[in-house]
Amino acid sequence: MKAFVGISFYLLLVVVFLSCQKTIKKANHNQFSTPLLQTDSTIVSNLINQSITFFEKNIITATAYDDYLKQAEEIAIKNNFNEQLSQIYNVVGVRHRNRSEYNKALIYHDKAVKIARDIENKSLMAKYINTLAVVYRRIDENKHALDLHMEAMKIAENIRDTFQTSVAINGIGNIYINLKRYHSAIEYFKKSLAIAQNRNNILGLAINNNNIGETLLKMNLVDSALVYFTKSLNYNTQINSTVGKAINHNSFAYAYNMKKQYNLAIQHLEKALIFNKQSRDRINISVSYSTLGETYYLKKDYPNAINNLNTGLKIAEDIGSKYQIEACSRLLSKIYESLSNNKKALLHLKIAEAYKDSIINEENLRHSTTLETMRKFEQTQNQLTALNNKTELQKKLILQQKKTITGTIILAIVLIIAAVLVYRQIKLRSKYNNILMQQRLLRTQMNPHFIFNALSAIQVYILENDMEKSSLFLSDFASLMRQVLRSSQYEYMPLSEEKKMLDYYLELQRLRFVHPFSYKITIAEDIDADNILLPPMITQPFVENAVEHGIKGLGTNGRIEVRFFIMDSNLAIEIEDNGIGWKASQKTPPIGKKHESMAIKITNERLDVIRRVTHKKAYFKIIDIQENTPNQSGVLVQFELPILSRDQKTKLNKKVKPF
The missing domain is CATH 1.25.40.10 (Tetratricopeptide repeat domain)
Incomplete structure (x- = not known):
């Protein structure tokens, strides 16, 4: 009894503990699910700072995109903290750049720049465009780097961001070194150095002193260069x-x-x-x-x-x-x-x-010279603009009017073109839908005489008390009708289902004939019948024609063959009978001739749709065998269709039967 009480008490403690844990987890979940934006923003900042600290301590082994930054990114995206998100991408980009992983660096810097542009944050734009330009300098894409530094400098000057202006100027100086324009390079470095001195920017002082020294070295002024190198090393030692x-x-x-x-x-x-x-x-x-x-x-x-x-x-x-x-x-x-x-x-x-x-090629030299000229021209234009505000305003008004007129004309032209295209598309869509409806109608409307004859045959078997044949005939007839109705819902179906439908149809026809005929349906071994697709019942009208207008008149020894095989990378289909032949069947129009004519017309339209969708050839032809072989009679129908598979059904953008 004491043991039981002890166990019960222990179990009670476990239940209470688990309940408390569940409550704590729920409370924590609710706490972080609550959109406390200020708290979440602080969390993101802390995670970024933790990442920076961890990376500096483990610079050799740490990954550029660590778990701290991944957590920060997740929270930033969730709460639309775009500025912090761009900061995360910039940090990752700089790490990849410093490890000479430039392709990865470009990906993250591009993300940072895009966000800065999207939120129209000029300060971030200047900073991240400069940083992106550094990567292009590293991979010797001087032209692109120069464009970016010039853009960053223009933005920084407009918002009076002297630090980013200094960075851009320094970057342009480095490009001039690469182009061996040493005097221009020193001019830019000294401008950047002056800004760094005014801001007491130790890193800027270190970078610009070393850059000036390297430029002097290329000009063979070795002792002067050593002076600048010493200054730069002292500054870098200060900031470690x-x-x-x-x-x-x-x-x-x-x-x-x-x-x-x-x-x-x-x-x-x-x-x-x-x-x-x-x-x-x-x-x-x-x-x-x-x-x-x-x-x-x-x-x-x-x-x-x-x-x-x-x-x-x-x-x-x-x-x-x-x-x-x-x-x-x-x-x-x-x-x-x-x-x-x-x-x-x-x-x-x-x-x-x-x-x-x-x-070093002429294109880069011309490009840099042109940009420098453009920058000086823009400065001159700004001075003239300040003195001629009224004239400039009038020019802007005239220009605006011209733009409005031009825009109106262009808009009218675009609207007319759009209207024509929309009308044409509607017309084509209407024609296409009409073809599809005709196809579905043909598939759902088997020849009425066949249905009547099938039902009559069932009646005869019942009257003769041949219950086995009646049951077999009725089962096949029901299966065929079900197959026809199901296939009418889809634009494409597997070849195996087409064969199954033909088997049902021919077996029914064979059972109802007084003198049964023979038939054979073959699929080549190199064809995957469950994967190859074709329009449903594409062969049925021609098989029906072979039965009703071909071998029916023979009386005995009727034969029909349907063959599926690959020819010239296309799906080939042949329907052959040994009946009276095409010309002979046309002399006395039989009952159902209108149905046959409509079937040929719509088959042509179905093949036209396939050609439009796949941009491949699709055709059929009817051959009277007696024309080529006088001692034989019959009809040979040949199809050639593009090979379509289930893997292509999304490209076809059509319904495919999920058999």
Whole structure:
């Protein structure tokens, strides 16, 4: 008894505990289901910040799109927090970019830019367009990058966003470096540097000082470049920028190579590699390896040079960096030339020259010059606009009137064209529906004489007390009628169902004839009868004609064959009888001739519909066998239809019988 009480008490505790848990879960669910927008917005911000913190601590192993951001995205989409959603995509894009995963970066930056445009947030537009342009710079798409930076700069200037203006100007300077327009590049970098100084933007100071140093280095002003590199490294150390310090050490290495201080260059490159591998920035890893290769080449240590250059070249090819491929290939060409390996030297030289032509071409130069001219022209126009507001207003009014008139004319033309197209479509649809109705009518209206004769045959069997034949005949007749009615609901049916319908029909005809005929229906082995589709009862009118107007007059030894096979990638159908022949059957019009004529007409229309839908040939023809073989008689009907399958039923946009 005590044991039972103890067990009961234990079970009671379990029930109470589970009830409490259920209540807590329900309360939590209700709490998060309630649209507390401010709370949800805070949650999204916290998740983004948690992701940033986690990524910085685990930069080597962390994924770009972690669970924090996925949760944040889900809440942002649910509550239409578009600004935060664009921020999420931008964060993911930057991570992919820093890992040289540029295709993925473009996808997420494009999403961020699209959202910013949709919500017409100018500040976000300037920021995300600049960020997108950086990716295009990385993959050497200078023309596209320049367009984006110019657009971002224009937006930023209009809303007086000096930070994004500085970013855009810096980006344009980098493009000018790529185009070897060094004086223009320094001009842009100094403009960006001035803005960074006014805002006390340490990152901007670090970036612009290093960019100026790199430009001076390309102009062979090595000592001046080293001054700027030192400043940049100090700024990057202040903010502990791993990427920035890696870039600085690469830059120092270039300078010391030019000063022929190769050991110092190697020391900086080894440091750069450490920082680059921490940030997983493959473009800068490639740069470090290629610069190491160049340094070993200058030291005449060719094996180490080739090894490092091949490593850098492989990474450059993986990420699609035209500049790095060109640089590595050119250095490898020089090394192999020094080793008297002319074949490899020429091979790498050809690669280098091909990429050089792709990078610096007249189109990019013309494009950048044109954009610069347009920008100056726009500034001049803005000044003139401020002095001539009244004149400009009048011009706008005149232009607006012209646009209104032009728009009205265009709208009228569009409406007329639309009306004609709609009328034509309605007419075609009406004609098409009429054809479909005629088809359905034909399928539901079997020849009345056949139905009358079938019922008469059943009556005869009953009067003769032949209950077995009566039952068989009546069962087949009911199955045929059911098959006909069911098929009338669909525009296409499996070949196996067409065969089943023909079996019922021919068996009924054979049973009611005084002198039974023979028939055979064959389907080729390479045809999947359950998957191949065709219009229902497409063959029935011609099989009926073979029975009623072909073999009926023979008396005995009547034969009908129906064959389905593949010919020239189409479905071929043949209906052959050994009756009196087509011409002979036409001399004395039998009862039901009108039905036969209508069947041929509608069959042609059905095939016309198939041709329109599939854009493939579909036809049938009637051959009098005696014309080709005088000693034989009969009719051969041949069909050729496109092969349609169940997999294509959605493309056909028509009902398919679900047998």
